[in-house]
Amino acid sequence: AQKNLLGRKVPPPVAIEQVVYDGVAMPGHVQMEVQLQLRVVQQPLQRDWISLPLGFHQAVLQKAPQHTGSGDFFVTLNKEKDGHVCWLKADPDTRHTLILNLIVPTQQAGSQSIITLNCPQARSQVKRLAVPLADAVPFSDQLRVTAQADGSMGTIFSFDFAGGQLELAWGKTDMAARKPVTRLQASSTTRFTIKGPEQISMQSE
Numbered sequence: 001a002q003k004n005l006l007g008r009k010v011p012p013p014v015a016i017e018q019v020v021y022d023g024v025a026m027p028g029h030v031q032m033e034v035q036l037q038l039r040v041v042q043q044p045l046q047r048d049w050i051s052l053p054l055g056f057h058q059a060v061l062q063k064a065p066q067h068t069g070s071g072d073f074f075v076t077l078n079k080e081k082d083g084h085v086c087w088l089k090a091d092p093d094t095r096h097t098l099i100l101n102l103i104v105p106t107q108q109a110g111s112q113s114i115i116t117l118n119c120p121q122a123r124s125q126v127k128r129l130a131v132p133l134a135d136a137v138p139f140s141d142q143l144r145v146t147a148q149a150d151g152s153m154g155t156i157f158s159f160d161f162a163g164g165q166l167e168l169a170w171g172k173t174d175m176a177a178r179k180p181v182t183r184l185q186a187s188s189t190t191r192f193t194i195k196g197p198e199q200i201s202m203q204s205e
Contacts, residue, residue: 011041013050014088016122017095019163023104025131030104030115031062036122038069038096040088049089053082055118059102069096083118112139112171121163129157131170139169 017039023032040050057079067073071090078085086098107114113131136155138145145159145168157170 013040013042014052015039015041016052016120019120019122019124021124021126021129023126023129025106025113025115025129029106030129032059032102032104032117034100034102036086036098036100036120038086038088038098040071040090040092040094040096042092049087052086052088053084054086054100054120055083056100056102056104057083057118058116059084059104062101062103065101066099067096070094071096073098075100109169110171112169114167114169117166119163119166123160124163125160126158129168131155131157133170133172135172136170137173139171140167143168 015038017037019037020035021032022035023030034056036054038052054075061075061077061084065073065075065086069090071088071094073086073088073090073096076085076087077083084100088096090096104115104117107116130150132154134149134153134155136147136157138147138157143159143161145157148156148158150156155170157168
């Protein structure tokens with residue numbers, strides 16, 4: 001919450017009510033459609049533009065954003081600070097839908113693919129993340145991911161999260177890698193015997 005000139009807390013001029021993600025993984029990236037449900041809470045002085053930082057620093061807009069609702073809008077990018085920023089000029093107590101089509105790069109770590117995305121802090125749902133790998137397994141310490149088959153060649157993940165930093169990996173289950181590792185510890189004593197400049201012997205026990 002922000003504070004007015006009297007120091008009282010006031011709500012932000014615009015609120016993100018929900019974010020829904022729908023993505024398809026490709027080699028090296030994910031094509032992601034992001035739908036944001038917005039509500040203008042209050043109008044700033046002199047009916048000025050309202051800025052709403054969205055994040056998505058790692059992503060690139062695939063095409064022009066779409067907006068449903070009264071008023072005007074545009075989207076800018078500042079990778080060093082807020083990432084993508086939505087600018088709105090609209091009346092108070094109005095609702096808006098903003099759709100962004102993003103290309104999000106993925107990283108490869110061994111046999112796993114990893115997506116990392118800085119998302120808005122709002123109630124969020126990944127309705128679908130389709131990956132081109134049959135029987136793919138999600139790897140995450142924070143998310144409860146549901147996986148289902150997508151035909152015979154792919155897997156669909158879905159999950160809810162609270163926004164913020166999103167990181168998810170997927171790959172095949174490697175049963176050999178999941179077995180406990182047996183570590184052997186050995187110690188030895190090495191003795192050097194020096195009888196002269198060219199008479200050095202070594203013995204290990």
